[in-house]
Amino acid sequence: MNILVLNCGSSSLKFQLIATDLERIANNKDARLAHGQIERIGGAGIVTLIADGKTSHRSATPVRDTKSAVETVVRWIASETSGIDEIKSLADIHAIGHRVVHGGERFRQSVLITEEVLCGIEDCIELAPLHNPANIKGILAAREIFGGIPQAAVFDTAFHQTLPEKAYLYALPYQLYRRHKIRRYGFHGTSHRYVAYRYRTILNLPREQVNVITLHLGNGCSIAAIKGGNSIDTSMGLTPLEGLVMGTRSGDLDAAIIEFISSKEGLTVQEVETLLNTQSGLLGISGLTNDMRELLAEANESGDRRARLAIEIFCYRASKYIGSYLAAMNGAEAIVFTGGIGENSAEIRRLICERLSWLGIELDAQLNESFTGGREGVIGADAARLKVYVIPTNEELLIARDTARLIGESKPSG
Ligand code: ADP
Numbered sequence: 001m002n003i004l005v006l007n008c009g010s011s012s013l014k015f016q017l018i019a020t021d022l023e024r025i026a027n028n029k030d031a032r033l034a035h036g037q038i039e040r041i042g043g044a045g046i047v048t049l050i051a052d053g054k055t056s057h058r059s060a061t062p063v064r065d066t067k068s069a070v071e072t073v074v075r076w077i078a079s080e081t082s083g084i085d086e087i088k089s090l091a092d093i094h095a096i097g098h099r100v101v102h103g104g105e106r107f108r109q110s111v112l113i114t115e116e117v118l119c120g121i122e123d124c125i126e127l128a129p130l131h132n133p134a135n136i137k138g139i140l141a142a143r144e145i146f147g148g149i150p151q152a153a154v155f156d157t158a159f160h161q162t163l164p165e166k167a168y169l170y171a172l173p174y175q176l177y178r179r180h181k182i183r184r185y186g187f188h189g190t191s192h193r194y195v196a197y198r199y200r201t202i203l204n205l206p207r208e209q210v211n212v213i214t215l216h217l218g219n220g221c222s223i224a225a226i227k228g229g230n231s232i233d234t235s236m237g238l239t240p241l242e243g244l245v246m247g248t249r250s251g252d253l254d255a256a257i258i259e260f261i262s263s264k265e266g267l268t269v270q271e272v273e274t275l276l277n278t279q280s281g282l283l284g285i286s287g288l289t290n291d292m293r294e295l296l297a298e299a300n301e302s303g304d305r306r307a308r309l310a311i312e313i314f315c316y317r318a319s320k321y322i323g324s325y326l327a328a329m330n331g332a333e334a335i336v337f338t339g340g341i342g343e344n345s346a347e348i349r350r351l352i353c354e355r356l357s358w359l360g361i362e363l364d365a366q367l368n369e370s371f372t373g374g375r376e377g378v379i380g381a382d383a384a385r386l387k388v389y390v391i392p393t394n395e396e397l398l399i400a401r402d403t404a405r406l407i408g409e410s411k412p413s414g
Contacts, residue, residue, distance in 0.1 A: 001021040001095065002087060006096060017035070042064070043063075110152055159193040160184075187240045188236065213226070215318060251317060293345075360384055
């Protein structure tokens with residue numbers, strides 16, 4: 001079965017085309033056929049289309065809206081120029097899997113999209129006003145283009161729906177939770193779930209024996225405490241703003257700062273929220289960039305003080321979270337690094353781990369240096385109490401697999 005995985009943002013579309021089905025999943029024989037993205041939808045349009053191992057195409061072409069973006073991708077996939085042998089026409093794409101950001105309390109797992117599900121995703125718009133509308137546009141565009149083929153929704157929040165009340169409730173008047181569902185939801189769930197699944201596959205453990213702390217460090221960053229295979233705490237909250245320091249997001253701060261900035265700088269609450277989401281984090285502290293690779297170069301090669309400071313604050317916050325999750329879990333067996341920074345930067349992993357030796361976390365310096373560019377395995381010292389792993393994430397694969405499984409389950413047996 002060929003499954004098109006779509007991740008529709010407000011001005012971008014990322015896609016992967018993955019061949020998978022229940023048999024391929026069982027044998028770990030899924031195959032990515034194509035991937036790419038369209039950026040600046042609604043404007044100039046930067047189109048990147050790659051047929052794995054075959055062709056690649058990059059162009060600047062105006063793309064009007066999400067539907068045109070999906071059409072551009074699909075037309076190319078089905079065209080001869082893409083060189084994808086498995087796809088001769090639209091009919092060779094059998095299902096669509098969508099990344100949906102917010103599933104609220106309603107969606108605890110992936111689902112096939114029906115009218116009722118679509119209404120449920122709409123109901124969550126209040127909780128994710130920037131993201132869910134873009135996801136809905138993607139679903140409607142795919143429906144127009146493909147007609148009635150199965151579509152599945154895989155939610156960023158779903159994996160964290162196992163958080164207990166004590167972890168998801170804020171210490172606010174309880175009626176605010178009752179009235180507005182203000183609580184911690186957590187995001188990056190598909191990524192945390194994928195690396196926890198890889199961890200137990202590598203160690204050949206049953207799900208219930210997975211006790212790990214997973215760190216997703218990319219542009220957005222979050223950390224999850226996974227006990228008995230379930231997420232029991234995570235750093236992002238009602239929105240992705242809370243928790244770790246990120247590329248452009250502040251992460252945790254004193255809530256009173258919002259009013260303070262608002263009055264000192266003459267900004268509205270919305271403007272302050274935008275500042276916290278888009279001008280803070282690594283970019284805000286360094287005044288240079290939100291890109292960790294560039295920041296490391298500035299700190300190491302040019303000796304830039306604020307670049308170094310941004311890196312220090314980023315790592316210090318991550319170390320503190322690991323310490324607090326070890327308390328929340330009453331101990332763990334391993335910590336797992338993933339995401340662009342977690343998978344590639346030995347220096348950041350070293351800086352995060354070096355103040356955790358008292359807790360039993362210690363890296364093998366040489367191994368750590370050698371893990372970059374998609375390598376999976378252990379980087380911790382043999383004698384350390386906690387193991388440390390690097391496990392590259394693959395959210396798209398999990399979305400494709402969930403879609404294939406849902407279709408498999410929905411077919412009448414016999
Ligand atoms: P997203 O969250 O958008 O999916 P990624 O997971 O790709 O992003 O992570 C992007 C981040 O990873 C950027 O800050 C980038 O600089 C960083 N990164 C990628 N490669 C390296 C590297 N070799 N060293 C340090 N940081 C890296």
